[in-house]
Amino acid sequence: MAHEHKLEIFRGRWKFKSNTQKIWGVLAFLTFVTAIEVILGIYKPDMLMHTWISPLEGGFFATIGNIILSPFVYMKPLNLIFILLTIVKAYYITWDFMHMRDEVKSLRRMVVWTGVFLICYLIFILLQEGGYVFEVYNADDALIKRDF
Helix, strand or coil, X not given: CCCCCXXXXXXXXXXXXXXXXXXXXXXXXXHHHHHHHHXXXXXXXXXXXXXXXXXXXXXXXXXXXXXXXXXXXXXXXXHHHHHHHHHHHHHHHXXXXXXXXXXXXXXXXXXXXXXXXXXXHHHHHHHHHHHHHHHHHHCCXXXXXXXX
């Protein structure tokens, strides 16, 4: 059951002659992305260590804007770069090394959407439990007091 794998990456912009060359090419790309992450993690440029967007002040629409922009308002750009580079690496590891590119569309969607739903579920659970813990510690008749 041998079938040919697709020998290009970056949506066909970079083509290889054999599977071995493709593996080395993807490995070189992933090494480059990891090197960027390591260099940014060691040097931590000052311009990336402060938030670029400040929270909006005002009424209802400012509150809605802060909710929509909350992943970006309080996040340091360096953290956002790390998250994006990690997603790129995970994509190429799954897409090329795990041969997800050669699978049928329904299997690819099933794998991706399962992860998306599980991440959304995890966020929901963390927010619910965080709210509960906050109420336990900050209620007027709380039995648990902060010792830290």
